[in-house]
Each structure stands twice: as structure tokens, then as C-alpha cells.
Amino acid sequence: MNESEISQYITETFEGVDVMIASGDSFFFYNPDGNVPPDHRFMFATIVTSDINDQFSDLNRPSVFRLNIGISKQTFRSLFGERALPSDKNSTPKSDDTSSSDYDFTALNQVMPHPVYGRMYWTCILNPSDEMFKTTVQTLLAEAYNMAVSKYRRLAARS
Template identity: 50%
Template sequence: MDEVELTQYITTSLAGVDVVEKDGDRYFFYDPGEQAPPDRRFPFATLVTGDRHDQFSQLDRTGIYRLNIGVSKETFRSLLGPEPFSPPAAGTVSSEYDFTAIDRWLPHPVYGSMYWVSVLNPGAATLEMMKSLLAEAYEMSSRRQGKTT
């Protein structure tokens, strides 16, 4: 699944999703009717295509992108273990995780401590779980927005 197919999957299978594109990246918001004030919105998932925000995943490699999904603490721990994840020190990757690995669930290299998971180029190994995690993040976002509108 490439970035276009993934974007199409998210926008056609989850109702009320607004996509904001910037610098080749996509930010997915639950916002039916685009009624939420921009400063009150937070993405439930992002699709990042380059090293503009961090270099841990080496996203400037040809054809490589990273899907990031905000999940619950329980889901994060069921995927990646009970230990809280601390982001690597600035400029270094001294972690048990290979953030350049393709089609494998990882903590987000910067926002893992906030229960964001990531996968580079989701494929056969992660596709079904990706659908489930996107649905969870979408549901969490819709509930959160319901409390703020």
C-alpha cells in the first residue's frame, strides 16, 4: 500500500475525516463538516514522507513513508510491551528499536511516550492491525471532539 492508497483507505473507510496536506505529509483529523476551530483539532493519524521533523526513520529514502497513529495506553503496551517508551536523545538513536525497519510496529520515535505507534510502509505483516489501530484512534478522536464542541 503506497501513500495515496493509504490516504484513500483512511478517507473512504472512516467518515468525517479532514486531511490537511503540508510539505508532502498528511494529517488526518476527525472533523465532520470541518466545524472544529483549527486550534482545537489534533490529528488521530499522520503520514510523514520526509525527514523534516526527525531523522530517526530515514524517510528520505526513495519510496519510504511512516504512518503514525495515536492509540490508547493499553493498545500501545499490548503492541510494544509494558515499559514506558522514552524518546531517544536528540540526534541519536540509542534504542532497542530499529526505527528504519519496514512493515513493523514501533513506538513513534519522538511521540512514543504519548502512546503513538508507527509503521514504515505498512504491508502484509501490519495491514490488519493497522486497520484496527486506525479505527481505535478515529474513535478516540471522535469522542474527544464530542466533548469539546
């Protein structure tokens, strides 16, 4: 799947989604009535197309993008356990760097922890295939969206 197809899937499948586009990257927020102040919106997925914010995935390759999805701690741990992840968002992992993980963050069509935000239970996948999208990514997106809705409702109930 490409970025446009994924963006279309997210906006057509989930209600109340706002998309902000900056520098070619897409940020998906739950914003049910379109009037939620920016500091109360809950981002649940992003599509990143360049290495501006980190260089782990080598997104400067032609047609390569990374889909990032914020999932629950339980789902994250069921997928990845508690492996160490790189901690410096501005560094590039090196083969002799003992702080880097066992993941090849440049690999296509592989669900893995986000190289920077994995510690916050974000996952990523570069260029998911149609099959991977249907069998795995759709489920992760649904969980992330439902978490954003729950956070919004909890915050709204306190207001």
C-alpha cells in the same frame, strides 16, 4: 500499501475526516462538519515522507514513508510494554546511546512506538505491507479515529 492508498482508505472509511497536507506530509483530523476551528480538531494519524522533523526513520530513502497513529495507553502498553524511547526529537539514535530503545526505527513493515511521540502513545510503521495493513493497521486506525471522535464529543458537550 503506498501513501495514496492509505490516505484513500482513511478518508473513505472514516466519516468527517479532514486531511491537511504540508511539505508532502498528510495530517488526518476528525472534523465532522468541516467547520471545527483548528484548535479543536483532533489529529489521529499522519503520513510522513521526509526527515524534516526527525531523522530516526531515514525517510529520505526512495519510496519510504512512515504512518503514525495515536492509540490508547492500554493498546500501546499491550503492544510495547514500557520500553525507553529517544527523548530528543532532533537527535539520531546511536548504537552506544543508552537512552535509545531496542527498536530499529528504519525497519520496514514493523509496528513500533513512534520515535518521538511514543511517550504520548503514538505508534508508527514504515511502508506497511497489504497483509500488515489488513491484520493490524486497520484496527489501530479505527481505535485512533474513535478516540478522536470521543475527544471531539466531550469537548462539544462542554461548549
